Amino acid sequence: MSEPLSSVETLKRESRGLRGTLRESLDDAVTGALRESDAQLLKFHGSYQQDDRDLREERRLQKLEPAYSFMIRTRLPGGVATPAQWLALDALATRYGNHTLRLTTRQAFQIHGILKQDLKPTIAAINQTLIDTIAACGDVNRNVMVSANPVESQAHAEVQADAIVLSEHLLPHTRAYHEIWLDEQQVVGADESEPVYGPTYLPRKFKTGFAIPPINDVDVFSQDLGFVAILEAGELVGYNLLAGGGMGTTHGDARTYPRLADVLGFIRKDQVIAAATAVLTAQRDHGNRSDRKLSRLKYTIDRLGVDAFKHEVELRIGEALQPARSFRFQHNGDRFGWIEGIDGRWHHTLRIESGRLRDSESIRGLSGLRAIAAEHRGDFRLTPNQNLIIANVAAEDRARIDALLVEHGLHEQLRGATFRRFALACVSLPTCTLAMAEAERYLPTLMDRVEALLTKHGLRDEPILLRVSGCPNGCSRPYLGEIALVGKAPGRYNLMLGADFEGRRLNRLHRENIDEVAILSELDALFARFAAEREGDEHFGDFVVRTGIVRAPQTIAAEVSA
Numbered sequence: 342m343s344e345p346l347s348s349v350e351t352l353k354r355e356s357r358g359l360r361g362t363l364r365e366s367l368d369d370a371v372t373g374a375l376r377e378s379d380a381q382l383l384k385f386h387g388s389y390q391q392d393d394r395d396l397r398e399e400r401r402l403q404k405l406e407p408a409y410s411f412m413i414r415t416r417l418p419g420g421v422a423t424p425a426q427w428l429a430l431d432a433l434a435t436r437y438g439n440h441t442l443r444l445t446t447r448q449a450f451q452i453h454g455i456l457k458q459d460l461k462p463t464i465a466a467i468n469q470t471l472i473d474t475i476a477a478c479g480d481v482n483r484n485v486m487v488s489a490n491p492v493e494s495q496a497h498a499e500v501q502a503d504a505i506v507l508s509e510h511l512l513p514h515t516r517a518y519h520e521i522w523l524d525e526q527q528v529v530g531a532d533e534s535e536p537v538y539g540p541t542y543l544p545r546k547f548k549t550g551f552a553i554p555p556i557n558d559v560d561v562f563s564q565d566l567g568f569v570a571i572l573e574a575g576e577l578v579g580y581n582l583l584a585g586g587g588m589g590t591t592h593g594d595a596r597t598y599p600r601l602a603d604v605l606g607f608i609r610k611d612q613v614i615a616a617a618t619a620v621l622t623a624q625r626d627h628g629n630r631s632d633r634k635l636s637r638l639k640y641t642i643d644r645l646g647v648d649a650f651k652h653e654v655e656l657r658i659g660e661a662l663q664p665a666r667s668f669r670f671q672h673n674g675d676r677f678g679w680i681e682g683i684d685g686r687w688h689h690t691l692r693i694e695s696g697r698l699r700d701s702e703s704i705r706g707l708s709g710l711r712a713i714a715a716e717h718r719g720d721f722r723l724t725p726n727q728n729l730i731i732a733n734v735a736a737e738d739r740a741r742i743d744a745l746l747v748e749h750g751l752h753e754q755l756r757g758a759t760f761r762r763f764a765l766a767c768v769s770l771p772t773c774t775l776a777m778a779e780a781e782r783y784l785p786t787l788m789d790r791v792e793a794l795l796t797k798h799g800l801r802d803e804p805i806l807l808r809v810s811g812c813p814n815g816c817s818r819p820y821l822g823e824i825a826l827v828g829k830a831p832g833r834y835n836l837m838l839g840a841d842f843e844g845r846r847l848n849r850l851h852r853e854n855i856d857e858v859a860i861l862s863e864l865d866a867l868f869a870r871f872a873a874e875r876e877g878d879e880h881f882g883d884f885v886v887r888t889g890i891v892r893a894p895q896t897i898a899a900e901v902s903a
Contacts, residue, residue, distance in 0.1 A: 347631055347632065356378075361378055372406060386517075391773070414445065416473055418508040419489075424721070426470045430442060431714070438454045442710075453772060465524075488500070488553040490556060500577065503551065504551050506613070514536070549566040551567075554569065558674065558724060567602050569604075578666075585642040588816075588818050588819070588821075590815065590820075596634070605651045606665050608658075616654070624641055674726060674763050691751060694754055694764075719735075759805075760792075764808070765819075781809075784809055787857075808821070809826045821840045823838070823880065823885075824836075840894075841882050867890065
């Protein structure tokens with residue numbers, strides 16, 4: 342006897358193609374919130390309902406409803422935006438949002454703090470820029486990630502093109518988005534069947550990334566579906582196909598765990614759509630629709646077995662996968678400063694702390710990028726590490742870009758210890774409904790204190806992957822950090838150690854549910870040992886595994902070497 346469907350599955354089936362009663366909820370002026378069912382469906386349209394948790398208790402005492410607002414996330418394959426699009430999003434964040442733009446770990450923009458009455462005009466205005474928010478959230482394929490460096494070879498442009506085509510192919514067919522947000526009239530009798538997703542879409546969210554060795558900035562092994570570009574003599578010949586990655590877990594539930602993707606085999610360039618559709622529909626048909634905690638593709642593969650899942654994919658493609666080709670990653674970070682492209686144009690990677698662009702006394706990030714966008718003749722590329730590439734700059738324009746960076750203090754974010762440029766943090770409090778502890782707001786303080794410890798032990802210039810998450814859901818990919826804090830309660834975290842510098846090894850729990858004093862004390866002792874006992878240029882994550890400080894993780898992503 343099959344397990345009963347979760348309530349979300351029933352909601353999707355009865356939603357009339359993701360329409361629900363969203364129109365009625367938006368028109369209800371009595372409350373700043375949507376109906377509960379509509380708040381769930383809203384995710385498929387690229388937005389989350391949130392409230393300011395800093396104000397919850399105060400408003401409760403005043404007998405007021407929570408301070409509801411909405412976050413909007415864009416669909417932007419590979420994170421590529423024009424200056425005109427940047428300026429439009431900046432204007433919307435200033436007019437309707439909280440005067441910040443956030444660059445996400447999935448290469449998308451987020452605008453926070455939008456009130457319900459401003460939700461529709463904001464989404465409509467985003468669409469006028471030729472960016473949309475369709476399927477940026479929800480139980481569908483989300484924003485497709487691509488290695489951010491656009492200049493290594495012509496193959497990078499080909500990979501970006503493949504990602505765009507795939508993103509479009511995997512969009513839902515329902516016209517609900519266009520009717521609700523863009524005032525398109527519903528066409529009676531129109532075919533809105535979902536040939537890829539089916540009537541209830543996927544069991545859970547689905548994430549896709551394209552990596553181009555030797556850089557693994559997309560953390561391709563963390564993706565439900567991964568493509569590793571195989572280049573021969575600088576030409577793209579195809580991809581190694583990966584499946585089954587995922588970072589989310591649940592505290593106290595041993596059934597849940599982070600997992601790295603398996604390498605299934607090699608596909609030709611012309612098989613990207615067929616292979617992606619095969620993996621996605623296999624998850625659609627075999628994924629768990631009863632328990633959403635166990636509904637990601639990683640659990641489907643572990644339940645069926647890798648060989649059986651691969652066979653299912655091959656049946657759906659219509660032919661066997663070829664043996665995986667050789668590849669090797671060097672690191673999963675960004676390369677900062679100016680880099681010259683193959684066509685003589687230049688690209689400047691800019692550090693953006695936690696991906697948050699705002700204006701403060703020392704760094705006027707929002708207005709600085711606004712000034713650059715007003716003059717820039719190239720494009721912008723959001724990186725998977727929450728940073729930004731000012732791309733395709735003519736040689737004669739470099740000096741002006743540099744001057745604007747200095748004028749607005751944006752150059753300052755590369756100052757300080759080396760590890761700072763690799764640090765990631767999720768949004769967490771006060772708006773994330775899942776947050777258990779601080780992340781983005783805590784990161785500056787944490788980095789200052791970790792830098793003091795590294796300096797004390799002569800390790801200030803050591804590159805270390807630090808990641809902070811306010812909950813175990815894993816938006817900042819914490820389980821791939823050499824050092825990671827995963828929130829358990831206000832001011833308390835699990836200390837995770839032992840990932841590598843290439844995104845191929847998960848970390849492990851070292852200390853559970855500890856406060857900052859204990860965290861810093863532990864790191865102080867570990868840094869002392871690292872400085873005294875490391876071998877050669879050994880990375881910190883490799884050191885703690887080699888010396889047995891943490892056990893070698895069971896999950897190490899396969900790397901195919903020549």
